[in-house]
Amino acid sequence: MSLAVEAFDAIAPRLRRWPDVEAHDLVAADASDRLILSEAGEIGGEVAVIGDRYGALALSLLTADPGIRIRIHQDALTGERSLAANAEALGIPLDRVTWHDLDSSLVAGAPLVLLQLPRSLDALDEIAGVVATAPDVRIVAGGRIKHMTLGMNDVLARHFSEVRASRAVSKSRVLRASGPMTCRGDAWPRAQEHPDLGITVRAHGAAFAGTSVDIGTRFLLDFLPDMRAADTAIELACGTGVLATTLARLRPGARTIATDQSSAAVSSARATAAANGVEIEVVRDDGLGAQPDASADLVLLNPPFHSGAAVTDAIAPRLFADAARVLRPGGELWCVFNSHLGYRPVLERTVGPTRQAGRNAKFTVTASVRR
Template identity: 35%
Template sequence: MTDRMRTPWAELTLTRFPADPRERLRAWDAADEYLLRQLAETGTDLSGTVVVVGDRWGALTTALAAHRPTQITDSFLTQEATRANLRRASADEDSVRLLTTQDPAPERVDVLLVRVPKSLALLEDQLLRLAPALHKGTVVVGTGMVKEIHTSTLKLFERIIGPTRTSLAEKKARLIHSTVGTPGDRGASPWPYRYELPDDIGPSSGRTVVNHAGVFCAERLDIGTRFFLQHLPEPSGAARVVDLGCGNGVVGTAVALTAPEAELLFVDESYQAVASAQATYRVNEMDGPAEFRVGDGLAGIADGSVDLVLNNPPFHTHQATTDATAWRMFTGARRALRPGGELWVIGNRHLGYHLKLRKLFGNSQLVASDAKFVVLKAVKQ
């Protein structure tokens, strides 16, 4: 969906990435508007180093492009959306510094703007990384929809940054104002976090999983992945296997354990996830061929070059429920698979992925199921 956001300085045409005219979700919301309006109304000095953390689709970064902000994001799609929106606004792309959550933090921050993420762990990780760059004069403002800001969110700002208060809600959005206090005991970052896999999931039993902050189910093995691990295929020979939306890489690593000659590709749009997958693969002393890629699904992968795709697609984008990501993943898998290649999917029963697979592949086979999950297989004809 293309839409126009009114800011105190200009009206901007913004889209998500990849742009889809059928997409009904906007690239900005009331929380973005509220923050920008607050900066203008209070006359916040934006001449220093402005850092924007967690920008959803580049709305904040694009609106502030004239002030040469630094954007920090965990999302490849956010970076691409930001680039596209900057071009659309005729802004100088070189005026904006695009960093990932895996890059070193800026040495000094004069204005810190935080779009509160869904993951409290990711917020903690990023605030701890940025805290040493803050000083007494740093302006710190967070923003989010009311349903995204909890007592735990405010306590995190309070512990890591300093005294914290919230604004009144406007259009179901709220601001967080923190004053940089005297550095105290912020506590050591628990990330990356490690845990051992349970003993009842086959060849992966007892293996170590490494998780950076913000990765799905970073502190334990989720029940869907547990079920998937119990029903994975065992490719033969030098098959090319993709762990699509790899998260911490536990699925692809499990395949590598049973098929050491397989060529693995781990891909995710999250920088935290791909770093986790690489760490999981290495800590288990895997030495087979493996590539770790941050990107938009299978974009950039040659047609007909893959033998097997393993996928646990997300059905949320931030707070919105949508099947758009799953559909793009399935479509990309069909294009990338060789004739006879297979897509294996784990999903909640109620999502009806079998219907999408039949529409796209012409077939869908139920491999395994329980009360909540199904494992499906589609074969490229």
């Protein structure tokens, strides 16, 4: 057993997901983290860690090796903050850790990359393309088998000459990739025109819905002309920024802000706005934490229902509460959600009087007025 695995066994039970959603069935570390550390062998020197959800990989390495230096990319801002909070709780200094965007600075000079496999093949393709820019690099990438597909092997094989899968252990598996090749495939962010909406969407691999426009957002777009006048409007959990970009084009005199905790989403929203010739402010934030109280007239929201790979209904109420705090009295939150989720009573309690503005076979659109 490696020192990193021993360290993982010691600290994993003490890790928390906070400030991400916490529940009895949502864990901060699992068997896939342990398997990644185990299959990587002896680790030292400079290491890159990608997708470390709540710090299980990095904190185990720091505990095991006082000389190791770690470069980290975490798409979710809550992941960065959770890692820092867990490190403080465990008394682990982070002076040997640097955070990076998903670019060549993340992997330059690092012979080993540890990766928690992302949910989407596009996200994996962008990651693999960045990692393959480093000569002689190897990847040890792991995940829970129920979330893995054979397509992941194919994506890695586009960037690496050798890809091998480990045996299954505790419902987890590791993919090893080595022999980086010249990057093949489209550059990121990718772009797609939507003539029916009059918009070009640009998206990085990990952005929700990619360059498509999900059907919930499409439905909410129909209601933009009905929304109140606003000096300041915010798209909360903006993804690729389709709502904010369209609103900024319709109301060029308003201040339009787009916010998301995902690094990929923030970069995508900036690119989407630029591709459509509008200016919006894009902020990487956990909800609306960076926005002052009573500072906006209008908030638009298509709330996520995933925390990593887990489906949860605990995210939307937190976002509703953020919107209620940031809206001025009389300001409006416009929300679209799957009708079966029945968010209207929560919106009534959290924000204020709520009316159904529209409904189709799958989605409901509501408008809530801040008391």
